[in-house]
Amino acid sequence: MSDTTTTIEQPSAEVSGRPIRLDDVTKRYPGQTKPAVDGITLEIPAGKVVMFVGPSGCGKTTTLKMINRLIEPTNGRIVLGDEDVTAIDGDELRRRIGYVIQAGGLFPHMTVATNIGLVPKMLGWSKERIAARVDELLDLVSLDPDTYRDRYPRELSGGQQQRVGVARALAADPPVLLMDEPFGAVDPITRQRLQDELIRIQEEVQKTMVIVTHDFDEAVKLGDWIVVFEEGARIVQYDTPERILAEPANEFVENFIGSGAGLKQLTLRRVREVDVADAVVVKPGTTGKDALQQAENAGHGHVVVVDDRERPLQWLSRRQLARIDVIDSRLDPALPVVSAAATLNDALDTMLVTSVGAALVTGRRERFEGVIDVETVMEAIRDARANAANSEGAPVGMNSGSIGLTPSLIAAGEAAQAAHAADDAEPADTAAADDTERGAAG
Numbered sequence: 001m002s003d004t005t006t007t008i009e010q011p012s013a014e015v016s017g018r019p020i021r022l023d024d025v026t027k028r029y030p031g032q033t034k035p036a037v038d039g040i041t042l043e044i045p046a047g048k049v050v051m052f053v054g055p056s057g058c059g060k061t062t063t064l065k066m067i068n069r070l071i072e073p074t075n076g077r078i079v080l081g082d083e084d085v086t087a088i089d090g091d092e093l094r095r096r097i098g099y100v101i102q103a104g105g106l107f108p109h110m111t112v113a114t115n116i117g118l119v120p121k122m123l124g125w126s127k128e129r130i131a132a133r134v135d136e137l138l139d140l141v142s143l144d145p146d147t148y149r150d151r152y153p154r155e156l157s158g159g160q161q162q163r164v165g166v167a168r169a170l171a172a173d174p175p176v177l178l179m180d181e182p183f184g185a186v187d188p189i190t191r192q193r194l195q196d197e198l199i200r201i202q203e204e205v206q207k208t209m210v211i212v213t214h215d216f217d218e219a220v221k222l223g224d225w226i227v228v229f230e231e232g233a234r235i236v237q238y239d240t241p242e243r244i245l246a247e248p249a250n251e252f253v254e255n256f257i258g259s260g261a262g263l264k265q266l267t268l269r270r271v272r273e274v275d276v277a278d279a280v281v282v283k284p285g286t287t288g289k290d291a292l293q294q295a296e297n298a299g300h301g302h303v304v305v306v307d308d309r310e311r312p313l314q315w316l317s318r319r320q321l322a323r324i325d326v327i328d329s330r331l332d333p334a335l336p337v338v339s340a341a342a343t344l345n346d347a348l349d350t351m352l353v354t355s356v357g358a359a360l361v362t363g364r365r366e367r368f369e370g371v372i373d374v375e376t377v378m379e380a381i382r383d384a385r386a387n388a389a390n391s392e393g394a395p396v397g398m399n400s401g402s403i404g405l406t407p408s409l410i411a412a413g414e415a416a417q418a419a420h421a422a423d424d425a426e427p428a429d430t431a432a433a434d435d436t437e438r439g440a441a442g
């Protein structure tokens, strides 16, 4: 996903995300001597994925939650698109910003459909429009609407709950999605799948995403840009994954990357960037004899069985075909499948467990696209140059002052802030209420 030439840009026809700007933002919690976030100025480009990483307690979550004002900044301004949102109504703001937390954060007493439809309902959409949107989103996150819309969260696996959480955050088509450790609560295999899914979804929706993670590998895999923080949300490096891996700013970043920076480069290349091989494709109901004949004609050792939506079901060798009368529609649970959005690293992992040293590649809606093998990956690694991205055009990230706002934005912001202060007029000793989190709107 990395694109090193892009900087802050206004949304185009495809990019539905909007840029975010934190301008000299500070958060001081009451009773703390040091600020949790110390004067951060950060540009988050439209339609890009920006990952926040750094040691525990460095201020990642505080920074994230100030963007949707679940935590109120002590100082500074937050700009969404070309609007200063520092002082607008927080609930209204949160309806424009999707928010995903660990394990999806679903309401247990509501069905999947009701959970997903929450914000659209608050926005006054009609029942029919909500129902259509719910089905569209379930489809987007690869959950069959008929099977899942009426289930309760407890009837879903952790990974499915997380998918519904993403669907819910996207429900009202917000330009921005914030995620706090979204895949922290699932096992490593589900985590890999959800990451791939998010990459695929992002290709379709092109939102501006800000994601907090503890996992540097996840940051490399998902991020267009990574912010490495140290205590006080001080930015140590804000750059592309390639460049952070190739040229860590200092020892702190180096230690954070951990060992194996070379191997991690493999996570920067995706299956779709290499050539996949064609395969002989047949449908259930084909006789083994016919399929064998097709394999022989094509000079292939295997055939791929796909369902009527082109999703792979089985991968049969000539030897297996010779024993089969008619091919059935059973799904082989051990089928080695890798998404076109997966990294070469993940593809290698998947391939190494198969006896054929290859995997089936699927694209949108899990449709079969071709076969990738170990040699292809090895070749790609050999070809890969250490072309650390040129950081020209990198967005601004610093803790030393403002990048400045246009006079009209400042005027609008001040007017809003004055109105906000008048609404909120409260005694100084209850102002700490601002420092506690507010409930999310969805």
Ligand SMILES: Nc1ncnc2c1ncn2[C@@H]1O[C@H](COP(=O)(O)OP(=O)(O)OP(=O)(O)O)[C@@H](O)[C@H]1O
Residues within 6 Å of the ligand: 029, 030, 032, 036, 054, 055, 056, 057, 058, 059, 060, 061, 062, 063, 435, 436
């Ligand atoms: N409500 C609060 N009141 C007082 N201090 C807080 C509050 N929330 C966070 N802090 C402090 O602010 C600092 C930053 O916390 P924050 O949760 O933003 O860090 P983080 O980088 O997200 O940490 P982690 O990775 O462990 O989740 C920490 O020192 C934390 O103890």
